[in-house]
Amino acid sequence: MTDDLIGTQAPTRRITDPEVAVAALERAVPGLAGHRRSEPAVVDWAVIEDGLGTALPADYKRLAEWYPTFALGDFLLVALPEPGEEHRLLRGIRYDLEGVVREWWEAGMSIGLRPHPAPGGLLPWAESDEGDKFLWSTSGDVPEQWLVTVASRNGGWWNYEGGAVQFLAEYCDGTLEPWALPPVRTDVTLC
Template sequence: MEGGLGTALPPDFMLLAEHFPVLTIGDSLAVTSPLPGREQAWVRATLDELEIIGDWCEDAHGDPPVRPFPAPGGLLPWGATDWGDYFLWSTNGTPAQWTVTVATRGGSWWHYDGGIVQFLTGFVDGSVEQWGLHAIATEITGEDPFCD
């Protein structure tokens, strides 16, 4: 995966993906994780999403401007909603330092100064506001293949 993307991924994401290869919040927000044996397909899908992210970045009027990965600090997708919103990493620093950026279908952009697991925890417990998103229920669904 690292060779295909050209970067390592955050350790908290790798642990999350290992335990929950299929993770959905409120039947709307899907965390896109590489399924075992399908890692290269996940890389291709992630790289394909960068074209859409690039178009969104061109339309954004942020200061500083946002750019898609592999630009320095560029945005790399890790999740989406069924409404067309994107959840991305801002790839500044090492992967362990990457933070979360949210781009809504309605044109809102916001940043969360923390990693994916911290963000998702706050999203579910209500301490992270769902600013600019349609209401997403915070019920978690998915599979942990290590639990019976």
């Protein structure tokens, strides 16, 4: 990895309604809706949020209530909590924070961004099978203001000024320029 921040992309309009963000993702990934739960899952968000010391963005939470963990194109894994298994997701996030993200910071490869719980610290929410990480930069008064930060295995770091679910939708529908990332196929695999 290099220490270069490629830049920041902004959506034409930031989607603030979690249901609208999920609907945009379902449009961008037509096969996703077939895996939608008939009723939203009841996730104990307090387990995860108390364990992390921060609330999480509403769009991510809404996605997790409607969908189990899934992969896009056998490339991008979106890990979501299952009811009663929230501690597993928390363990995975902590592992990433204590391992990869902290190692990047200690090695000077994180472009100066520190891991959560540092102010504005990086908090992982997805990853690719090739070592790319999708994180939140936790700056802002509320989680809905957080930027998505992409840490490509190819060394490119960049930000997206929208939520995680909108990022996924725009990455899949081609609206987003996939700097340092390959195009993603939109076939869905439940994990």
